Amino acid sequence: MLERDAPAGTGRGSRTPENVPVLTVDGLVVEHRDRGTGEVFRAVDGVSLRIDAGESAAVVGESGSGKTTLAMAATGLGPRGAGEIRLLGHSLATLGRRRLRELRPEVQIVFQDPHGSLDSRQSVRSGLREIRGLQRERTSWIDDAALLERVRLSPDLLDRYPHQLSGGQAQRVCIARALLMRPRLIVADEPTSGLDVSVQADVLALLREVRQTTGAALLMISHDLAVVRSVCDSVHVMRRGKVVESGPCETVFTDPAHAYTRELLAAMPGARWRARR
Numbered sequence: 290m291l292e293r294d295a296p297a298g299t300g301r302g303s304r305t306p307e308n309v310p311v312l313t314v315d316g317l318v319v320e321h322r323d324r325g326t327g328e329v330f331r332a333v334d335g336v337s338l339r340i341d342a343g344e345s346a347a348v349v350g351e352s353g354s355g356k357t358t359l360a361m362a363a364t365g366l367g368p369r370g371a372g373e374i375r376l377l378g379h380s381l382a383t384l385g386r387r388r389l390r391e392l393r394p395e396v397q398i399v400f401q402d403p404h405g406s407l408d409s410r411q412s413v414r415s416g417l418r419e420i421r422g423l424q425r426e427r428t429s430w431i432d433d434a435a436l437l438e439r440v441r442l443s444p445d446l447l448d449r450y451p452h453q454l455s456g457g458q459a460q461r462v463c464i465a466r467a468l469l470m471r472p473r474l475i476v477a478d479e480p481t482s483g484l485d486v487s488v489q490a491d492v493l494a495l496l497r498e499v500r501q502t503t504g505a506a507l508l509m510i511s512h513d514l515a516v517v518r519s520v521c522d523s524v525h526v527m528r529r530g531k532v533v534e535s536g537p538c539e540t541v542f543t544d545p546a547h548a549y550t551r552e553l554l555a556a557m558p559g560a561r562w563r564a565r566r
């Protein structure tokens with residue numbers, strides 16, 4: 290039996306009702322300037338999606354399709370152009386700076402390169418202390434040793450520095466740091482692609498467990514359909530800045546409607562989930 294936390298976002302004076310979608314994106318456009326040619330192009334081109342509380346959704350697509358740009362814009366951390374983004378019911382366009390700052394901890398991001406995400410000069414313990422210093426009330430629900438145990442790490446690692454951690458351990462520390470904030474939404478951007486194959490499954494299992502025990506929603510960015518299917522309920526397939534197909538993983542992977550999804554599936558090693566069409 291999994292130990293269940295109090296739901297994410299509760300017990301801290303949160304003003305957002307539980308039934309409000311964690312994230313809604315409507316007609317989002319994000320443009321970048323090509324570094325080589327100087328031309329402006331649409332990295333995200335009219336994308337709409339919605340993630341409800343506790344849901345796990347993935348954005349898949351080949352490299353350069355705009356997944357990271359979408360995730361960063363949708364969470365208020367990257368540039369955004371036209372379209373509406375609502376985080377926990379609040380439109381990012383109209384939120385004042387103070388309210389945006391208050392909302393920030395509700396979204397935590399786990400990146401691909403765990404060592405690059407951690408400060409090499411900080412031990413695990415001092416990194417956690419710094420986060421606690423920023424959000425004392427919010428982070429007081431668990432002590433450091435128990436937090437590490439939640440991500441299946443020994444508390445003995447608290448005094449280690451990033452270079453003394455394996456890739457899998459470092460990624461678990463990153464997940465622990467995200468968890469400490471009790472977020473409503475965890476964005477995981479290719480969370481296992483920098484890890485040895487031997488530890489990838491363990492980290493994915495941990496993400497699944499974190500979602501079940503905390504009730505946080507998960508937005509996973511990945512080019513790996515097997516990873517997505519093992520963790521997420523629903524998937525948005527992205528190609529050249531547009532979402533070409535969305536739906537439950539079961540449906541999209543077994544009965545894809547779009548030719549591009551079928552291409553992605555066919556390119557998978559062993560083509561484990563062959564399309565019916």
Ligand SMILES: Nc1ncnc2c1ncn2[C@@H]1O[C@H](COP(=O)(O)OP(=O)(O)OP(=O)(O)O)[C@@H](O)[C@H]1O
Nearest residue numbers: 321322323324332351352353354355356357358359
């Ligand atoms: N800050 C930026 N300035 C200019 N172009 C950018 C910037 N960030 C991303 N791009 C370009 O926008 C496009 C989409 O990039 P993005 O990283 O969002 O795609 P992705 O699907 O996440 O790819 P990957 O899986 O390789 O990370 C790419 O052509 C990329 O080179």
